[in-house]
Amino acid sequence: MKKNRNDFDMSRREFLKRTGLVTAGLGLGLVMPKHPGLYAQEAGRTAPSSAGFSHLAAVKNGRPDLMFDRGIEALGGMGRFISRGDIVLLKPNASFNSSPERGATTNPALVRRVVEHCYNAGAKRVYAIDHTLTSNAYKNSGILQAVKDGGGSMVNIESNSAYVKVTVEGGRRLRETEVHELVAEADKLINIPILKNHNSAGISCSLKNLMGLVWDRSYYHRNNLDQCIADFPLYRKPDLNIVDAYYVMADGGPRGRSSSRILNPKMQFLSHDIVTADAAALAQAKQLGVRGTGGVDYLDRAEEHRLGIRDLRTIKIARLSV
Amino acid sequence: MMKILRRIIQWTVSAVFFISFLSFLPQESGGLSSLTAKLQFFPAVKRFPVFVLVVLIVTWLFGRVYCSTLCPLATVQDVLAGRNRRFSFRKLSMLQRYLVPLLSLAALLAGFPAAASLTDPYSLSGRMVSSINELAILPFIDLSGMILRSFSVYISTFPVQFRWITILSSLVSLGLLIILSRIGGRLFCNTLCPVGAMLSVPSRWAIFAHRINADNCTACGACEKICKAGAIDVSAKNIDSSKCISCFNCSTVCRYDALKYGRRQNLTADTSELQADTSRRDFLKKAAAGSAAAVGIPLIARSQGLSFLSGQGSAVAIPPGAVSRSHFLSRCTSCSLCISRCPGNVLQPAAFSRYGLTGAGVPYMDFNRGSCEYECHLCSSLCPGGAIKPLLKETKKQVKIGEARFIRKFCVVETDGTSCGACGEICPTGAIDMIHIGSSPEGELEIPVIHNQYCIGCGACQFVCPVKEKNAIFVEAFKIHGRAETREEAPVEISEETDSDFAF
Secondary structure, three states: OOOOOOOOOOOHHHHHHHHHHHHHHHHHHHHOOOOHHHHHOHHHOOOOOOOOOOOEEEEEOOOHHHHHHHHHHHOOOHHHOOOOOOEEEEEEOOOOOOOHHHOOOOOHHHHHHHHHHHHHOOOOEEEEEOOOOOOOHHHHOOHHHHHHHHOOEEEOOOOHHHEEEEEOOOOOOOOEEEEEHHHHHOOEEEEEOEEEEEOOOEEEOHHHHHHHHEOOHHHHHHOOHHHHHHHHHHOOOOOEEEEEEEEEEOOOOOOOOOOOOEEOOOEEEEEOOHHHHHHHHHHHHHHHOOOOOOOOHHHHHHHHOOOOOOOHHHOOEEEEEO | OHHHHHHHHHHHHHHHHHHHOOOOOOHHHHHHHHHHHHOOHHHHHHHOHHHHHHHHHHHHHHOOHHHHHOOHHHHHHHHHHOOOOOOOOOOOOHHHHHHHHHHHHHHHHHOOHHHHOOOOHHHHHHHHHHHHHHHHHHHHHHHHHHHHHOOOOOOOOOOOOOOHHHHHHHHHHHHHHHHHHHHHOOHHHHHOOHHHHHHHHHHHOOOEEEEEOOOOOOOOOHHHHHOOOOOEEOOOOEEOOOOOOOOOHHHHHOOOOOEEEEEOOOOOOOOHHHHHOOOHHHHHHHHHHHHHHHHHHHHHHHHHOOHHHHOOOOOOOOOOOOOEHHHHHHHOOOOOHHHHHOOOOOEEEOOOOOOOHHHOOOEEEOOOOOOOOOOOOHHHHHOOOOOOOOOOHHHHOOEEEEEEEEOHHHOHHHHHOOOOOHHHHHOOOOOEEEEEEEEEOOEEEEEEEEOOOOOOOOOHHHHHOOOOOOOOEEEEEEEEEEEOOOOOOOOOOEEOOOOOOOOO
16 A cells, blocks of 8 residues: 655665575575474563552653653553563554655654654664555654664564454454554564644544554445444454644644645653543544544444543543643 | 676666656656666667767677666666576577567567567666566555554555456566576577667777686686576687676686786687587578568458557557658557556556557557546657657647547536536646526536537546546547647636625
8 A cells, every 4th residue: 555665764774684594594494393482472462550549641842852851751651561572563643655744644753753762761672664655654654763772673564465364352343454464563562653634534543543553454444434444453452552742733634735734732642541531632632622522433433342531521631831 | 896886777767767667756767767678779760860979889899788787677687587596608599699580670660569578678678567466565555544644644555456458468578587587597688689789899809808728727617607697618718709798707816817807918709609509590590481471460450450460550549749640650659658657547558459569558548548638748758769768748738639529419518407517627738618598497407519629639638537337538549649729718807806895
């Protein structure tokens, strides 16, 4: 569906080196079982304990990276979510060939900071992935560079050869789908959506962002978009959701038009609970006057699946200002 | 010395040429790719007469150096002929040498370049390299990616696809080239190639050429055996400079200092062959008749509506810059460079139904396989024949190659009562708005409304439409391209709302 022809996330020299490795590894790779490290970590995939910590951290008035520093601190630090030796997969929104201030893609400064926090918490490797809608989106969104600067690597998707079929237990419309093998195998999944208007989903945020993890996006559109969006987390919920609301596209989303209204509330919402994160984002979007906040059906569906807590009055919230 | 220089240039140009067809190259490398493509003679005949003139003059001065350095098919033939082959002088009649090339040229000038490109060395090489890319290189990368993944290294792998028309035509050409190069080295260059035929004319009178010094020559025959063009006749101690491709093999092999490249003493043309050919008049007659047939049959077919020959005549989507169907078809030599490099995977080679027999291999846009990337204008910058004219990115964004049509009764929102919005989400120009039409038990329902004044026909909506059986939204292609309006109601403004409060 998309082609990031340019987004080789490694240097040419490194590529050549690795290509050389292939030849050497050819014989070896065929006789060896799959890299055991990936599976050895599976046991470590546990939900972070929420005892004592805020359920939601809401931060405002700062640069995206600084707001993250404050927010994650309030949630108990990155060490609460990342264990030593973890393979971490980030899911920013890098879907459009669009610069950060257009509010269509996650702020690169935030993405970079998240990568750095992951490594500081002892992550072994950090990858980022998005099945984008236009080519060159990784590069032009600035996210490719941000991930690289943080020391992570961006996984290119040109074909589905690295995708594996998975079942969605309890899914109403999405019962099985193909995800990149990193989605299936990574120890931790961190969701970094941007809050924006979306012409068919109402608003796009944490739940909608996970759609970029599957190969066949058109299945969602064919089989009740809202239900599929709500079904996917039954397969895998992110360990942490970081909602970028620094720039917010108020209309014309998800791609944005030249005439789109771009707001600048300078906010960020963090929660391990994907429903809470979206509920907070939706409430804020309503207050900001973002279009489409009336028709966010997938949040209702997610609540039906008991994916998380929607009622913000019942949870502990850390309200912070940088 | 000259041979080494020739080899360096030949292999460098060929290598760049080969690489420039690899489908996964970054778009930014388009400049280098277009350079090697635009140095090609045949596509330039209609686009760039100055370049053609320069090559003709250079050939008149130095012989057919073009044929041994810039032509990518030269390298292909050298590889196919193998090492240490022995050749011999080959006498060719005018008919053998010029009939096919003249037909090709006639077809090119008459507006059937794709048919002419069956013997155009550039386009032919292009299709062959594209096929190698698809059949060998992409599968290799896919395999490498698979192996590297088991070491937790993730490289880009690409969908492997087979464009059978390109592969078929490459296989036919390859078979022909193997036979010809095995029989007699560069037989192709001197019997079928239109560029070779055109350059052989000034080369006959070349000022700098290879010549035999009869006093030193022992008639050992070493030069004749190494001459892949079959241009050296040792028994007559003569070199046919119209056939010579200036590869400098002979002057390197001569041990008696009898064969040298240099200024010719007497500037009279070597016309031994012309005089020997008694049926010259006959040849001209046949060539004229052949050319008339080559041009006439498709023209008649077109006027008579014989669709199997000239295509269905209905509009086929062609890339921005192609201006109109007639412009495009009269320039495209189907080299497949744009097809190979299209990042949207929307350019595909036509089989016979779209443009007819004479347009096989010419690209068309298949919106069920991809869409024209809004930010990309790569094909327009690559095209060596001017079939796709160069466009600035901003201009390209307004070129209207067709318009989207929406058939509500096929739309998934209508048939299933579920939300979708795939087309509205992807539309790059804001030509699609989603309007609320009510709600169902499944949720709120919105369907697309198309503002055709903004639609450029990029096909993104058709490509992502999940109704695959019969597109609920599709592009109706224009035979002549138009211009779309830009949807720009207000400049972007970022409201500086600092210190707003949390909503919860």
